[in-house]
Amino acid sequence: MPRKTVAGFLNDHIVSTLAGVTEAGRPLFLKIPYNGQGPLEELAAYDSRMIVGILGGSAGTTMGAFQLIHDAWKHGAKVALLRRKINLSEHPLAFIELLRRVVDGEVQPLEAVKIYHSILQKSGIRPQKHLQQDTQLTTNKMSYR
Numbered sequence: 313m314p315r316k317t318v319a320g321f322l323n324d325h326i327v328s329t330l331a332g333v334t335e336a337g338r339p340l341f342l343k344i345p346y347n348g349q350g351p352l353e354e355l356a357a358y359d360s361r362m363i364v365g366i367l368g369g370s371a372g373t374t375m376g377a378f379q380l381i382h383d384a385w386k387h388g389a390k391v392a393l394l395r396r397k398i399n400l401s402e403h404p405l406a407f408i409e410l411l412r413r414v415v416d417g418e419v420q421p422l423e424a425v426k427i428y429h430s431i432l433q434k435s436g437i438r439p440q441k442h443l444q445q446d447t448q449l450t451t452n453k454m455s456y457r
Contacts, residue, residue, distance in 0.1 A: 319347035323354050330359070341365060341391070346380060349387045356388025365391030371400040373441060374407075374428055376450030378414050378421035385415045402439055406431045422447060 313321065322344075330338060339362065346352060346366040356364045366384045368377065377397040384392055394411070401407040410424045419427065429443045439446065 319351035322347065323351050326355065327358055330362075338362070343367060343391075343393060345369070346384050346389075349383065352384060352387045352389060363390045364388055365393055368392065368394035368397045370450075371396050372450030373448055374401070374425045374446045375421060375448060377407075378410065378424045379449055381411050382414050382421050402432055402437045403428075403435060406435075 326342070326344070333339075338359070341363045342355065343365045344352075344355065344367065346369075352364070352366070366380070366389045368380065377394060381392050381394070392411070398404050398407055398411075406428060410419070410428050413419045414421055414424050425447050426443070429439060429446065432439050
């Protein structure tokens with residue numbers, strides 16, 4: 313199957329499965345990998361009562377995490393499950409606070425990475441990645457191959 317058709321294929325299966333479930337049995341929450349803008353918007357629009365949440369995937373870079381939550385929120389996700397990204401960060405509380413600020417539109421992802429590194433420096437915490445490396449975008453899409 314060509315890579316560009318995988319997200320649509322997965323959405324078709326999710327919607328087909330949900331179509332066979334009565335309203336009383338329909339889930340309130342759908343947890344899915346982030347497969348890009350279009351597929352996420354499709355699922356978020358399918359049933360406005362269902363809360364669409366995205367999975368975070370591997371730890372990656374701080375920029376990858378902040379860009380992921382920015383894009384997912386912008387395109388319909390209402391929950392982000394970023395367990396590894398948070399747990400593996402140097403300063404989980406600062407990381408979560410900046411994720412919230414990105415979602416609220418107070419800061420853009422790149423600015424949030426710079427603020428995060430500033431907080432690490434002020435706290436005397438050595439970053440796992442240098443700022444230049446941590447501002448690189450890691451892929452947010454899941455691979456099914």
